Amino acid sequence: MNTEDAAGPPDTTPGAVRDWVWAELWRRRQVGYPLPPHGHYPNFTGAAAAASLLLKHLLGTCQLTTGSTVLSYPDMVLKPLRKRLLEAGVNVVVPAQHGDRYRLLRSGVVDAGRASSIAGAEREGEDVAALPEVSFAFVACVAVSPAGEVLGKGYGFTLPTQLELPSATVVHPLQVVAELEADALPVTLFATPTEVMEVKNPSVLRRSSL
Numbered sequence: 001m002n003t004e005d006a007a008g009p010p011d012t013t014p015g016a017v018r019d020w021v022w023a024e025l026w027r028r029r030q031v032g033y034p035l036p037p038h039g040h041y042p043n044f045t046g047a048a049a050a051a052s053l054l055l056k057h058l059l060g061t062c063q064l065t066t067g068s069t070v071l072s073y074p075d076m077v078l079k080p081l082r083k084r085l086l087e088a089g090v091n092v093v094v095p096a097q098h099g100d101r102y103r104l105l106r107s108g109v110v111d112a113g114r115a116s117s118i119a120g121a122e123r124e125g126e127d128v129a130a131l132p133e134v135s136f137a138f139v140a141c142v143a144v145s146p147a148g149e150v151l152g153k154g155y156g157f158t159l160p161t162q163l164e165l166p167s168a169t170v171v172h173p174l175q176v177v178a179e180l181e182a183d184a185l186p187v188t189l190f191a192t193p194t195e196v197m198e199v200k201n202p203s204v205l206r207r208s209s210l
Helices: 014-027 047-060 076-087 118-124
Strands: 069-072 091-095 102-105 126-128 136-138 167-170 189-191 196-198
Touching (some): 047 196, 076 091
Parallel strands (some): 136 167, 167 189
8 A cells, every 4th residue: 555645643752643543544444343443453454464474474484483372462453363373383372351361372272263353262262370481472553663663552451561572563554653652562573464574673662651
């Protein structure tokens, strides 16, 4: 999609960037359920294609291998990625819907299609009290910068700050913003429906007022 006519957010403050991304995706009809996208991690058009491209890259570069266990945000936009991970032999951990527990989705044990949804993970996942050892994290975001800075939606699940893991996200090109006042841990790579971008030196986390 050509985004050259998108002027970009008016400034780099979290509220301005979020409002601009949500409004542009909605205006251009580049987002699916939940609608409108405002207040959510955008379930953008092309999320499944971005997930396939990202997973192919990670497996091809051996950053992920069969039998790995990874942590994923539970949001709708990452559902295609969770499904593909499980189909590829990768175990997936998601936060439980309530409380501080987790659901462990074991590849080959759960049904990948059903367990990749939020409700399906609750039904099919193994209930665990503490986060198991994971080698990679997949995050959802409202925006990401080329330096790997990540902007969340302002509430909900976030990666535990003590984790020092490689991480990735999937985004629509409109979600790639030149500069951000980040409010989450940076990612080491991100994928759009057409390309994967490696971040050589992920930015140091900069806390901002939400």
